[in-house]
Amino acid sequence: MRFKATFLSLVLMAATVFASVVPGTTTKADQPVKAVIDTNxxxxxLTAIGPVEAIVTFKSNKGVLPEQLQLLKNAGISKGLALESLPIAGILATKSEIEKLSQSDQVLSIYLNKTLQYENAVSTDLTGVDKVRTDDKMRKLNGGFPVTGKGIGVVINDSGVDGTHKDLEYGSHLVQNVIGSTNLHAVDALLPVTYLEGVPNTDNNSGHGTHVAGIVGGTGASSGGKYEGVAPGANLIGYGSGAALAILDTIGGFDYALTHQQQYNIRVITNSWGDTSDSSTDFDPYNPINVATKRLYDRGIVTVFSAGNSGPNAKTISGNYKKAPWVVTVAAGDKSGKLADFSSRGEEGRGGTVTVNGQTWRWADRPTVTSPGVDIISTRAISPIPLLGATDDAQYIEPAYVPFYTTMSGTSMAAPHVAGIIALMYEVNPLLSPSEVKSALETTATSMPDYEAWEVGAGYVNAYKAVDTAFKK
Known part of the structure; x- marks a missing residue:
């Protein structure tokens, strides 16, 4: 009972901290007096019989330090994975072990390793990407060559990528393919995270990540260029967590991007997953996903999120981390330039200010922009999985191409469109900061007068204007 009372007091303490993040208020996110404990x-x-999966974020500007690993051991924790570039560890721990760990002044926060979901529910011409490729003025500005995102590294943080597909050929276009699933119950010690690299096909269970990768930068090789992605010249890096997905898996993708940023010139990471139970929440600066995306921002990497598929109701953006002021969150539009009914909305007037690392930020409960997410044709995983969009495939895809492409809808499809556009922007101006990229996307978006900003953000993304703005920066 004494432990239960102690933990309930920690809940009240954490709730007090989070309650201060409300519209028009300011909260400190630098150094909380005690470790922030996730209410989940x-x-x-309080009801667990054995150890639970948790994520510990340490107060560090590097990865997990040796003394922090020792801190885990001193708390009695013997199983877990420590990330390489982020100060985050996934652990298996009991109530008493987490209580002891929470007393350390080296611990920023401890969160449950929650389960997440992938967000499923002709597009390049809608966004202006075709004009980017064919416009003579833009070609001349780019040294005589079409703008294709050439050489820009984009991480596909998803279910995996099938690099046996000609449009996503492993070793050339898909420059790296990683299996990154983090199963804490499979470890028997406190270990550094390990990634299985060089796997030609990491998407043998859903096809979701392969479809996303094709939207970002498929070459269209299996269709004579007909179903080319947004940035076919980009260097794609697949980070696959499989069909089962938890928070630590996704953070592993962020960690991999940081660790290998220089090797693959990584400037963008796209994420088409979320948590519907985290929809009506305020931005939480202590959440490990927010700690990770802020670190990427500081290193010049733009994080792109799907908004979620729980529309048309308000307060449905699937994750407080999609409200972070340093990320780009994308709603889904249809081919007529309207907002898809399923696309998640924010909430009118909801937002606030937060101070992180001495800098004050304003967050808002809204997408950044809207992009195509309805009946999107992209690469089909070749491995033997169910036909994802069989009915729509017959309607929209020529029979000769059905073995290589499929149709899917969702904000999962909207986010990679914007990730590809950002790769185009970085090709023409690699000196852009993530804040300049986000600002350019917003200021050049096409107005959607039938909707409010909390529903669609700044409007329908306009690739041509965004890339043109990047040229002029």
Whole structure:
């Protein structure tokens, strides 16, 4: 009972901290007096019989330090994975072990390793990408060559990528393919994270990540260029977590991007997943996903998120981390330039300010922009999986191409469109900061007068104007 009372007091302490992040208010996110304990973790611990999966974020500007690993051991924790570039570790721990760990002044926060979901529910001409490729003025500005995102590294943080597909050929276009699933129950010690690299096909269970990768930068090789992606010249890096997905898996993708940024010139990471139970929440600066995306921002990497598929109701953006002021969150539009009914909305007037690392930011409960997400044709995983969009495929795809392409809808398809456009922007101006990229996307978006900003953000993304703005920066 004494532990339960202690933990309930920690819940109240954390709730007090989070309650201060409301519209028009300011909260400090630099150094909380005590470790912030996730309320979901606390509730789980109160009924758990054995150890639970948790994510510890340390106060560090590097990866997990040796003394922090020792801190875990001193708390009695013997199983877990420590990330390489982020100060984050996934652990298996009991109530008493987490209580002891939470007393350390080296710990920023401890969160439950929650389960997440992938967000499923002709597009390049809608966004202006075709004009980017064919416009003579833009070709001349780019040294005589079409703008294709050449050499820009884009991480596909998803279910995996099938690099046996000609449009996503492993070793040339797909420059790296990684299996990154983090199964804490499979470890028997406190270990550094390991990534299985060089796997030609990491998407043998859903096809979701392969479809996303094709939208970002498929070459169209299997269709004579007909179903080319947004940035076919980009260097794609697949980070696959499989069909089962949890928070630590996704953070592993962020960690991989940081660790290998220089090797692959990584400037963008696209994420088409979320948590519907985290929809009506305020931005939480202590959440490990927000810690990770802020670190990417500081290193010049733009994080792109799908908004979620729980529309048309308000307050449905699937994750407080999609409200972070340093990320780009994308709603889904249809081929007529309207907002898809399924696309998640924010909430009118909801937002606030937060101070992180001495800098004050304003966050808002809204997408950044809208891009195509309805009946999107892209690469089909070749491995033997169900036909994802069989009915729509017959309607929209020529029979000769059905073995190589499929149709899907969702904000999962909208986010990679914008990730590809950002790769185009970085090709023409690699000196852009993530804040300049986000600003350019917003200021050049096409107005959607039938909707409010909390529904569609700045409007329908306009690739041509965004790339033109990047040229002029």
């Amino acid at each position: 973790l606390t509730k789980t611990l």
